[in-house]
Every structure is written in C-alpha cells, then in structure tokens.
Amino acid sequence: MVLNEVYPERMLSDNEKFERIIKTINKRFTTYGYKRIKTSAFEQYDLYSKVKSSINQNEMIKVIDHTGQVLVLRPDVTIPITRELAQNFPDLSSELRYFYVQEVFRQPIDRNDSIERTQAGIEYFCESSAEADAEVIALGCHLMKDLGFNDIKIELGHAGFFNELVRGLPLTPLQIDQLKSLIQAKNVVEIGPFLKSLEIKDEVREVIERIPFLYGNPADVIERTKGIALTEKIQDTLDYLMDIFSILKLYGLEQYIVMDLGLINHMGYYSGVIFQGYVEKFGKPVLMGGRYDGLGAEFGTALPAIGFACEIESLVKATESREVTSRLPIDIKITYADSRLEQAISIANELRERNYSVLSFSERKEHADLRQSVYSICLEKESNSFLYKGKNVQFSNLKELLELLVGGLEPK
Amino acid sequence: MTHLTIAMAKGRTADKALTFFEKAGIRFSDFHDKSRKLVIYDDENKVKLIFVKAVDVPTYVEKGAADIGIVGKDTIMEDPVDVYELLDLGIGKCQLAVAGFPDKQFPSSTLLTVASKYPGVTKAYFDSKGIRIETIKLNGSIELAPLIGMSDVIVDIVESGKTLKENGLVVLEEIADVSARLIVNKASYATRTNQIQQFISDLKAVLE
Structure with a gap:
C-alpha cells in the first residue's frame, strides 16, 4: 500500500521538479539572448581523444557502428559545438550565444551513479572582456535565484593563475598533478613539505604555499596577495578578476561572489576566468564554467568563448527539501454518469482547447486517479454541478461553465 | 545561524x-x-x-x-x-609503512604479495614505484601474514614499532606520516x- 501511493508520488514530484527546472532555465537563458541548439548523441571517438586533458577516456561510453568505427555517446557538449562552429564558420564576424539542455553520458566512478545526466548550459562565443565574462557569471547567479536558492556562492578563479605559476618549473606531469590535488584540497599541512622536496626557488614556493589562503572576499584576497612576489602576467590576471568583480557589483551580486585563487578545473581547456557555484546544503557544485579561448584552435580557428553548465539531476536533489509548486497538478476533474459520456467528452475537449488540464471519469471509476484538482465538475443524470473550494453551483451549458471558471464563484 | x-x-x-x-x-x-x-x-x-x-x-x-x-x-x-x-x-601521530623481515631478498621474477588493511594506499604506493604486487586485504592482525608465509610484506600503521618488533618484523620503507x-x-x-x-x-x- 505504501509503495503504491508514496513511491509514484515521489517519482512524480521529482519529474515535475525536473520539468519545472528545465522550463525556468529555458526562460532565463532566452532572456539573455541565447538560442537553443542540439548536438548529436553519437560523436566520433577521435574528436575527444584529440582534445587533450578534457574527458578521461575511461569515462566515455563507446559504441561501434557497422563499419567498425568507434563512436562515443556524447560525454560533453562544449567540444562538439566548438568543432561545429570552427568547421563551418572559420571566421566568426558576430558574437554567438547558444544554450543547450541535453543528456551527457559518462561512466561514473561510483557504480551506483547514473551514466546519463542532463546538462543545461550556455556557450557565449565572444572576445574576452570583463563585461562579457561578468554577464555570464551574472546569468548563472540569476538562474540560481530563479530556482529559488537563497544561499548562493559563486567561486571565482582564473585558470591562468596556476598555469602561470608552474610554467617553467622543473616538474614532471605527475608532480604537477600532485600539486594540483594538494591545492584543490587546500592542503596546508602537506603542501610545504611537498614543495620543499622539489627544486623550486624560494619566492615561487612561497607564493604556491599561500594559494590555499587566497580564498574569500575578493578585496581581502587581493589585499593578501600584496606582500608576495608576482610576475607581471599574474598581476594582470588578478586585475582582470577585480574588473569582473566590480561589474558584478553593478549587477548587485557582490554578496554572492567569493574569490578562490586555488580553483582549478579538471577540464584542461579553460584558459581564463573559471567559476563554480554552490548552494546551501548541497555538497557539490551545482554550476561550473569558465573561459576557453584556446579550444577553437584545436580545430584550426580562433574561437574565443565562455560558458557554463549545470546538471539538472543535481538541481533536483538540491531542491529536495523545497516545495515544488503550490499549484495542484490537475485543473479540472470531471465525473459523469454513464449516460452523459457524450457531454463529458465534449466539455473535456472544449476545456483542453482552452489549455486547462482535464481528467474525466465515469462515476464508477471515480477513484481511479487520486490526484486532487482545483475544480471539479459532476455530470449527473439530470443536473450539472461545478465545485470549487467546497462550494457547489449548478450550470446548464458550456457558456455558463466557462463563466464560472473565469469568475470563480464570486458573486457578480 | x-x-x-x-x-x-x-x-x-x-x-x-x-x-x-x-x-x-x-x-x-x-x-x-x-x-x-x-x-x-x-x-x-x-x-x-x-x-x-x-x-x-x-x-x-x-x-x-x-x-x-x-x-x-x-x-x-x-x-x-x-x-x-x-x-x-x-x-x-604515527606512520604508514611497509614492514617485513629484515634483510630478506625478494626475487624480481615473482609477484610481491602485500597484506594490508589499506589496499588502496598499498596499490597507489607500489604503483608509484612501478612495482607490480598482489594485495591481500585483511582487517586485523596484519603482522601475522608474513609470519605464516601468506604475504612477503605488509603495509600498516606503525606507532611505536613494538608489535612489529615482538613479531620479528622491521619497517622497510616509510610511506607517509599520519x-x-x-x-x-x-x-x-x-x-x-x-x-x-x-x-x-x-x-x-x-x-x-
């Protein structure tokens, strides 16, 4: 009994949330001028093996077609969109704004996780500028607010920061990976001893050791970088981040932004600003993105762009404790005596034409669907009645019914 | 709050x-x-x-x-x-370490067997050294494994080294401070x- 009632309810409510979230996303992306596009579910395996340090090959779901060619189920959307544009529009004269909502497929590390995830994201193909980058981050923030989250934090970092620091250091790729994971874990305890074991100049070591502390209010973080020796290029990235932050202030989003100079994205193609968003009581980022000016070059053109994506399944989970919607799922429920079937169908049709959601049942099956409706209509043998909030009114034809629906039961 | x-x-x-x-x-x-x-x-x-x-x-x-x-x-x-x-x-405070009998040589032709409560750490450590091993996962009394010949060495937590000593084992390599x-x-x-x-x-x- 419990299973019969509770389980479908929960499933339904998750599906409903899912749909509602997608609807909200569609709407918000559209208001910023983005157009929805689709990419193929199957992609060439070579496409992904070509772009270095993007998606781990073990994570991809491979398929073989009848000619023996290896395909992968779309593990990501950014790469195929960029390839498509690079091949068809070698010189892009205008900015382009696209968004997508589609499934991506990756073999999860944890076997209990699902292979299929629904990603919603945007790609904004434009020259790098603080205005453009800030707008994209503002859109991410705006979207989280639309979805009803209050405690939003967007961590702001720059891919150039770490890359520039380790550039020219005598480190093996393995050592760079180790250093990355220490920084990602803000592992203050072990970073010092690790760096000491390497041959790195003292002043560089000191900067790297400080990275875990470069987190928090942007102005404070910048203040904390004052004492340390930075190259001109790093100073430029910091100035750029502050430019973005001052524009975000104009958007009124100051309180949602934290700077994290230890932010490193596992997608290796990011080249500029990177960011990720957290909401209250959800342990993982719900939104991730950044600027990837170099990706187009992998396909032979310069195609500067910035984008972000979020996973709908995570958003559904993050909204778990929230009320989905106070609105009842069904507008009108019609119950009819068997002799009134014809009228029931015609009324249901008329109402559906007017965009009401309608269920109709014979009296005998009144309890076939237990969902509540806003209005109820009873077609008995001799009379018709309309019920709303416990009040009951008779009506004789469709016109009267429609008036009742529009005006409710308010006295005229 | x-x-x-x-x-x-x-x-x-x-x-x-x-x-x-x-x-x-x-x-x-x-x-x-x-x-x-x-x-x-x-x-x-x-x-x-x-x-x-x-x-x-x-x-x-x-x-x-x-x-x-x-x-x-x-x-x-x-x-x-x-x-x-x-x-x-x-x-x-203690150490994660590889322990075994002192002065014992291991033929490179056979797979080294390692008993441990920490199969993940064990694999990662020997992988990083390029040594292929067979791991035996145990939940306690790890020191027993080399004594009865079930494994060549062990990877375990070493605090004072007393348990090792009493069983004739020594620390061979230190993996990490814990x-x-x-x-x-x-x-x-x-x-x-x-x-x-x-x-x-x-x-x-x-x-x-």
Whole structure:
C-alpha cells in the first residue's frame, strides 16, 4: 500500500521538479539572448581523444557502428559545438550565444551513479572582456535565484593563475598533478613539505604555499596577495578578476561572489576566468564554467568563448527539501454518469482547447486517479454541478461553465 | 545561524579533539565516556557533533551530511574524497609503512604479495614505484601474514614499532606520516566561510 501511493508520488514530484527546472532555465537563458541548439548523441571517438586533458577516456561510453568505427555517446557538449562552429564558420564576424539542455553520458566512478545526466548550459562565443565574462557569471547567479536558492556562492578563479605559476618549473606531469590535488584540497599541512622536496626557488614556493589562503572576499584576497612576489602576467590576471568583480557589483551580486585563487578545473581547456557555484546544503557544485579561448584552435580557428553548465539531476536533489509548486497538478476533474459520456467528452475537449488540464471519469471509476484538482465538475443524470473550494453551483451549458471558471464563484 | 555539523569517530581521537574544543571555548557538557548518544550539541547550541565510523567520516563530509570531519590521514588516503583538508590536529601521530623481515631478498621474477588493511594506499604506493604486487586485504592482525608465509610484506600503521618488533618484523620503507586531520565540505566552506574560518582559527590558536 505504501509503495503504491508514496513511491509514484515521489517519482512524480521529482519529474515535475525536473520539468519545472528545465522550463525556468529555458526562460532565463532566452532572456539573455541565447538560442537553443542540439548536438548529436553519437560523436566520433577521435574528436575527444584529440582534445587533450578534457574527458578521461575511461569515462566515455563507446559504441561501434557497422563499419567498425568507434563512436562515443556524447560525454560533453562544449567540444562538439566548438568543432561545429570552427568547421563551418572559420571566421566568426558576430558574437554567438547558444544554450543547450541535453543528456551527457559518462561512466561514473561510483557504480551506483547514473551514466546519463542532463546538462543545461550556455556557450557565449565572444572576445574576452570583463563585461562579457561578468554577464555570464551574472546569468548563472540569476538562474540560481530563479530556482529559488537563497544561499548562493559563486567561486571565482582564473585558470591562468596556476598555469602561470608552474610554467617553467622543473616538474614532471605527475608532480604537477600532485600539486594540483594538494591545492584543490587546500592542503596546508602537506603542501610545504611537498614543495620543499622539489627544486623550486624560494619566492615561487612561497607564493604556491599561500594559494590555499587566497580564498574569500575578493578585496581581502587581493589585499593578501600584496606582500608576495608576482610576475607581471599574474598581476594582470588578478586585475582582470577585480574588473569582473566590480561589474558584478553593478549587477548587485557582490554578496554572492567569493574569490578562490586555488580553483582549478579538471577540464584542461579553460584558459581564463573559471567559476563554480554552490548552494546551501548541497555538497557539490551545482554550476561550473569558465573561459576557453584556446579550444577553437584545436580545430584550426580562433574561437574565443565562455560558458557554463549545470546538471539538472543535481538541481533536483538540491531542491529536495523545497516545495515544488503550490499549484495542484490537475485543473479540472470531471465525473459523469454513464449516460452523459457524450457531454463529458465534449466539455473535456472544449476545456483542453482552452489549455486547462482535464481528467474525466465515469462515476464508477471515480477513484481511479487520486490526484486532487482545483475544480471539479459532476455530470449527473439530470443536473450539472461545478465545485470549487467546497462550494457547489449548478450550470446548464458550456457558456455558463466557462463563466464560472473565469469568475470563480464570486458573486457578480 | 544553523549548526556547524562535525563528524568524527568515538575513541581516543574524539576524546583528544573534545579537549581541544573545550579549550577553544566549545563545551559539550552532555558528553561523557559511557554515553551512547550519537548526536550531541555544545552548550551554546552552535556545534552539532555526530559520531560515525571512522572510515565513513570522509563520506559524510564529501556528501555534505557534515560540514567538518575529524579523521586520520590514513583513512583519507585510503578513500580519497573531494574535500578541503585544512588543519593537522597532531593527534594520533604515527606512520604508514611497509614492514617485513629484515634483510630478506625478494626475487624480481615473482609477484610481491602485500597484506594490508589499506589496499588502496598499498596499490597507489607500489604503483608509484612501478612495482607490480598482489594485495591481500585483511582487517586485523596484519603482522601475522608474513609470519605464516601468506604475504612477503605488509603495509600498516606503525606507532611505536613494538608489535612489529615482538613479531620479528622491521619497517622497510616509510610511506607517509599520519595524524588526525580536519576536513571540510567544499560547499559548506563556500556558503559558510566566516563561520568555518572562525572555528578553524579558534582551534588553531589552541594547537599553538
């Protein structure tokens, strides 16, 4: 009994949330001028093996077609969109704004996780500028607010920061990976001893050791970088981040932004600003993105762009404790005596034409669907009645019914 | 403001951590050794302590069920999770090490067998040295494995080395220093930065 009632309810409510979230996303992306596009579910395996340090090959779901060619189920959307544009529009004269909502497929590390995830994201193909980058981050923030989250934090970092620091250091790729994971874990305890074991100049070591502390209010973080020796290029990235932050202030989003100079994205193609968003009581980022000016070059053109994506399944989970919607799922429920079937169908049709959601049942099956409706209509043998909030009114034809629906039961 | 949730395992580490908390001004009058409560609050109702199994602490923190966790480095190494590791509490200091009989040569033609409670750490360590091994997962009395010829060496926690010595074993290689660490959920750190940073700096002041 419990299973019969509770389980479908929960499933339904998750599906409903899912749909509602997608609807909200569609709407918000559209208001910023983005157009929805689709990419193929199957992609060439070579496409992904070509772009270095993007998606781990073990994570991809491979398929073989009848000619023996290896395909992968779309593990990501950014790469195929960029390839498509690079091949068809070698010189892009205008900015382009696209968004997508589609499934991506990756073999999860944890076997209990699902292979299929629904990603919603945007790609904004434009020259790098603080205005453009800030707008994209503002859109991410705006979207989280639309979805009803209050405690939003967007961590702001720059891919150039770490890359520039380790550039020219005598480190093996393995050592760079180790250093990355220490920084990602803000592992203050072990970073010092690790760096000491390497041959790195003292002043560089000191900067790297400080990275875990470069987190928090942007102005404070910048203040904390004052004492340390930075190259001109790093100073430029910091100035750029502050430019973005001052524009975000104009958007009124100051309180949602934290700077994290230890932010490193596992997608290796990011080249500029990177960011990720957290909401209250959800342990993982719900939104991730950044600027990837170099990706187009992998396909032979310069195609500067910035984008972000979020996973709908995570958003559904993050909204778990929230009320989905106070609105009842069904507008009108019609119950009819068997002799009134014809009228029931015609009324249901008329109402559906007017965009009401309608269920109709014979009296005998009144309890076939237990969902509540806003209005109820009873077609008995001799009379018709309309019920709303416990009040009951008779009506004789469709016109009267429609008036009742529009005006409710308010006295005229 | 909502509670800061801290996960840790009952036992020596928890007792020591609680004395640090107390010095930092966070008191748990409710707590005593014999208590079987799994959830306790501090006197000012700011911190909620949950007691879980040590190996589960990283999971609780990664999933956000706890904001902060206190757990041994060995557990973190065995089951790496995506969290911040912000503080060394210096409790339960010991070493993860490879141990075995002294002066024993291993023929390179056969696979080295290693018994351990930490198959993940063991594999990662020997992988990094380019040595292929066969791992035998055991849950206790690891020292027994080489004695009865089940494995060539062991990977285990070494505190004083007394158990090893009594069984004729020695430390062959040191893998890592271990002690209790404070780990933090990344989302909590982002959404409750001040509260967590304050907590950590209070604790740090006590440690110094």
